[in-house]
Amino acid sequence: MIHIKDLTKEYKSKKNTVIGVDHVNLDIKKGEVFGIVGYSGAGKSSLLRCINLLERPTSGQVEVNGSDLTKLNGKELRKARLKIGMIFQHFYLISQKTVAENIAFALKAASTPKEKIKSRVSELLEMVGLTDKRDVFPAQLSGGQKQRVGIARALANDPAVLLCDEATSALDPNTTLAILRLLKKINKELNITIVLITHEMNVVKEICDRMAVMQDGRIIEEGDVYDIFSKPQTELTKEFISSVVSFDVPKSILDACKGSVVKVLFRGDVAGEGVISDTIQLFEVSGNFLRGSIEYIQERPLGLFLMEIQGQPDNISRAITYMESRGAQVEVIENGL
C-alpha cells in the first residue's frame, strides 16, 4: 500500500543543514495499522508528512496506492491526496465553519455534487458519533469531539490511507482510548490502512499491528508489535516499552533480595503461572514475585514477571534452564550467588 524507498528529507537554512529523515525504507501493507514511535525530533513527523507530500522529500520515493507521489504534478497530487486522509494533534478545523461545513469542505475538494454532500455528511457524522453536533462551531466542542470531526473530514472521500499525526497527544487518557477504538473500528470496517506517529507506547500497544522505532531520522527497529514488545532489540525501544510495562522496583527491595533476581517473560501461548509453580515444585526453590503483569497486545497475552528465586545455586540454574525449555524468556538481573 505504502512503499517508501530511500527517503531523505533535509532542512536547509543559511547556516546549516538538518537531516529530518535519513535514508528510510518502509513498506506498509494494505489494511494494517502501522505505528511509528520516537521522541520529538526523531523525524517521525517529517516522515509522515512526506507520505502525503505535505513536505517534499529531498530524495527518494513515496509510493502510495500504486503511484509515486513525488512524480505527480499539482493537479494529480491534489487528486491523490483525496485518497489519503490525515488527522492532526491540534485538529486544525476551520473555526468559522460548522461541523457539517468542515466535513463538506473535504467533499467539495473532491467535486462531490451538492445533493450528495448533505447525505454523505450525515453518514460520516453518524460514523464518528456526532450526529447532534452538525450545526455547531468547533469552539463549542471538546477535544475528543474536535478530533472526531477531524476523522470525519479525513474519511470524507473514502481514502485508502489515514495518516495520524500525534492524533491523541492532546487528549486525556479516556478520550484517547475512545478515539483509538474509533480508529480501530474504521480500520476493521472500512479496511483503511492507518499510519500513526506517536511518542506514547500505549497508543501502539492499543491498536497497532506493526511498528517502527525512529531515532535521529532513521528507523532503528521495525516489526510486529507483539514481537517488539516481547523481544525489543535496541535500548531506545526498551525505554519506550518500559513506559508501558515497567520493571522498576525500589532499590531497597532489590538490595534485600538474597537469591537471584530474574526477569521472566511468557509469550501468549505459554501458561506462565503453571510453569512457575511447576518449577518451584520440581527444583526445590522458592519464588518471590517482585513485580509482574500480563499485558494484552493484539488480544494476545504477554506475561512479564520480575521474581526472586532462592535455593541451592545448582537448583536455581537448573530451574532457569527448565523455564526456558518451557518457552519462557529468562534474563538474570542479579545473581545472588
Next chain:
Amino acid sequence: MGFDFQHMIELLPDITLAFNQTLYMIGIALSVSLIIGLPLGIILFTTDRGLFLENRFVKTTLGFIVNMVRSVPFIILLVALIPLTKLIVGSTIGPAAASVSLSVAAIPFFARIVETSLREIDKGVIEAAVAVGATPWMIIKDVLLPEAKSSIIQGITLTIISLVAYSAMAGVVGGGGIGDLAIRFGYYRYDNTIMIVTVVILIVLVQLIQLLGDWTSKAIDKR
C-alpha cells in the same frame, strides 16, 4: 473669537457639502482598495515561503511595489499622481480627482493589513486543507477568508479611519471635504466656530466607524 452659533448656521450648507465630499472620497477609495487591495494581500500572503502558491519572484516584486508606494508621503503622492488622475478622471481637481490618490495610497495599506490578518491564521489549518486535496481557490475562499474575516474587518475600520485623515489633505487638489474645511476656515482664517464644528464631526465620525467595526468584527467571529 469664540463659538458663534449664528455663524455655524450660516455655513451649514458648506459643512454639509464638505461632509458629503468626504464620504464620496472615502467611499471611492475604500471600494477601490477593497477590490484591488484584498486580492493583492492574498497574493502577498499565499506566495510566501512554504505556502501553497509559493513564488519568490511575485512575492518580492509585489512587496517592493507596495513598500514603495507606502513610503511616499501622501501629500507628495497627491501631486505626483496628477498625470494619472488626469488620465482616469479627466480633471485634476475636485473630489473625484482626490479619490485617485486616496485609492492609490489605500491599496497597499489595506493589502498589508490583509496579509497580516492572514498571517494570524494557524498554519496547521491551511495545511489540513492542503492535505484534504483542496484547490488553492477553495483554500482562499473557504479557509483563508472565513478564518481572517474578523481581523480583516478590523483592518477595514483602520483603513477607513486612515482615509478620513488622508482626505483632509485633499484640499491641495481642490478635493474639498471636512478636513479641508477645517484647514481653510479654521486654520487659515482663524475661524474657531468652523474649526470646532469640523473637528467635532471628525471625532464623532471616527468613533462611529470604530464602534461599528468592533461590533461587526465581534458579531461574526465564531471562535
